[in-house]
Amino acid sequence: MTTPTFAQTLDPAVLVLEDGTRHAGRAYGARGTTIGEVVFATGMTGYQETLTDPSYAGQIVLQTAPHIGNTGMNDEDPESRRIWVAGYIVRDPSRVVSNWRADSSLDEALAQDGVVGISGIDTRAITRRLRSVGSMRGAIFSGEATRLPEDEQLRIVREAPQMAGQNLSAAVSVSAAEVTPAHEGSERIGALAVLDLGVKQATVDNLAARGFDVHVLPQDVTIDDIRAIEPVAVFYSNGPGDPAASDDHVSLLRAVLDDHLPFFGICFGNQLLGRALGFGTYKLPFGHRGINQPVLDKQTGRVEITAHNHGFAVDAPIDGTVDSPHGYGRVEVSHVGLNDNVVEGLRALDIPAFSVQYHPEAAAGPHDANYLFDRFADLVRTTLETTKNA
Structure with missing residues (x-):
């Protein structure tokens, strides 16, 4: 060559x-x-x-x-x-x-x-x-x-537009649904609806490796479109733009939460979960971008080196548990950025939903946060078992 x-x-x-x-x-x-x-x-x-x-x-x-x-x-x-x-x-x-x-x-x-x-x-x-x-x-x-x-x-x-106020999801999303079956040898869980707001291939691969049949859906789908594939859970991907300009995606996510479907969001998906729960978002001065950002997982006390690309963040109390302003029960900030105390993750305590602000798939590394895909798969299995026995 x-x-x-x-x-x-x-x-x-x-x-x-x-x-x-x-x-x-x-x-x-x-x-x-x-x-x-x-x-x-x-x-x-x-x-x-x-x-x-x-x-x-x-x-x-x-x-x-x-x-x-x-x-x-x-x-x-x-x-x-x-x-x-x-x-x-x-x-x-x-x-x-x-x-x-x-x-x-x-x-x-x-x-x-x-x-x-x-x-x-x-x-x-x-x-x-x-x-x-x-x-x-x-x-x-x-x-x-x-x-x-x-x-x-x-x-x-x-005269160019500011990033604040821009909704760029339509520019990066797929135009028609794409399906990646669960990887051979994995324990199949079921269909997963992935809202493509700018999803990365490594994310799809990681979800398929956990046993999900990954349905990557256009960003303008409706709740009926999601229900039609009979998903066991819903996932919101990373993506560009201002979360405050994505009202339709927030409304869709609230319908998902109302259906009691397990939810996992990363990056842009974290900001949209924050909005769906009732919190605001704001623009960071210069954001977090790169593959060397330290984050504290408050649940384990472990510090992870993580991959980021975000210029906006969720405005929620760092410490303690608060009630969701939109009525989804108790919520806590699960992950915190150690450089500037920015919210890097949310966990709902009364519904099966959580999110992180960074990229656990991190194709180029680091892989400290890859366990989050396992945490999501475990959450879905537990929810399915609970529903079955109810």
Whole structure:
């Protein structure tokens, strides 16, 4: 096999942030203009999983690790059908791909999916800026777009929509139901309805490995559509956008809870469970993104290193037990982020429902939180047994 290589370009590119700061660099990936919310991801590896995670739709992702691309891209590890990031920022792209599994270079993959990127800029300085003032709208200009006047480029950035208030689920969800049978050798539990708000392939694989026939459903299904597959439980996936703009998904989830179906949600699904239970959500200054976020599981006292991508969080009391404002009984915060005390999980005590704010499937690692899929399978089995004996 021919080793993919990256021919470093001298073509100019510029990153413009909404506060007026400009960072000149070199074009990387596709050429043109891209606009989005500029965020930073702290993982040192797993960039292919990050790029193909639908949760990153609408975001220009900056990698804090300085050297990116040395393992290339392969056809086995994508988390979805395409690269979803709006744009990509790296400091030092690898000029040689040195992994035997690689099928192309990162630059080639970005160009193939039309993702405009920039390299050769001071990513540490931008990260420090985002940590100080929060995530900002930004744009990458390369190719002919670099010739636009600076004030015109800044106008384009400032007229772009904010992430707050955006519902992006329809852009990333499947258009028709897709079914993955329970893995051979697993103890079959039954049909699982997965609302695809930006689900990753690793999530589907982990659920099928626990004995679920995984029905990945479009984000606009109704409660009758869910009932039609006679599910033993319902799962809400990760996904992009503002949970406050997803009223239909919240109403659907309340119908699920009213049906007494076991529920597990991750990431965006955690925020929607919070809203369904009656709590609010809010936007974090710069969010959590990367594969090295410490979280405390309050039930076990164990600290887990976890994979995150969220710019919003649930507003609920960290300590003690509270009554659900929407009448679903007692609720407690089950997991807490140790960097900033952000709610990282919810557990309902009187109905079979729980959620976490991070990604327990973590295809690129770490795998500290993978046990949550077992916890969900056990919850469903217990609920089914209780119902059978009632």
